[in-house]
Amino acid sequence: xxxxxxxxxDHSARVQLRGAAGSVIVGNPAIADVTVVDANTxxxxxxxxxxxEVVAVDGIGRxxxxxxxxxxxxxxxxxxxxxxxxxxxxACAASCAPSIRSPAADGAAPTP
Numbered sequence: 001x002x003x004x005x006x007x008x009x010d011h012s013a014r015v016q017l018r019g020a021a022g023s024v025i026v027g028n029p030a031i032a033d034v035t036v037v038d039a040n041t042x043x044x045x046x047x048x049x050x051x052x053e054v055v056a057v058d059g060i061g062r063x064x065x066x067x068x069x070x071x072x073x074x075x076x077x078x079x080x081x082x083x084x085x086x087x088x089x090x091a092c093a094a095s096c097a098p099s100i101r102s103p104a105a106d107g108a109a110p111t112p
Contacts, residue, residue, distance in 0.1 A: 005054075005067050007032065007046040008074035015042040015056075015065055022059035028052040032069045046071035 020039035031052040056065040090096040
């Protein structure tokens with residue numbers, strides 16, 4: 001069995017197919033989205049936290065790619081600030097600002 005493909009939320013992963021894709025199916029489009037760049041190249045984008053499956057088939061239905069996709073929170077440049085019981089995720093570079101998409105805001109469990 002192939003290891004799941006891990007993608008951080010709001011990031012993408014390139015998938016090179018061994019043939020030309022005729023169709024691409026995403027199990028749960030709220031978790032991941034796929035952009036077909038050309039017949040042999042897909043980019044899988046993490047949209048929401050969770051696990052889904054992506055399948056690419058050729059023109060006669062043969063499976064070119066089938067894998068679980070796990071969308072995770074990226075920890076790089078992120079800080080969680082707690083004010084009482086209310087968490088706020090901050091995106092930090094030279095300075096910090098509230099993150100537009102926050103696991104806390106999405107109802108996900110806090111990361112340690």
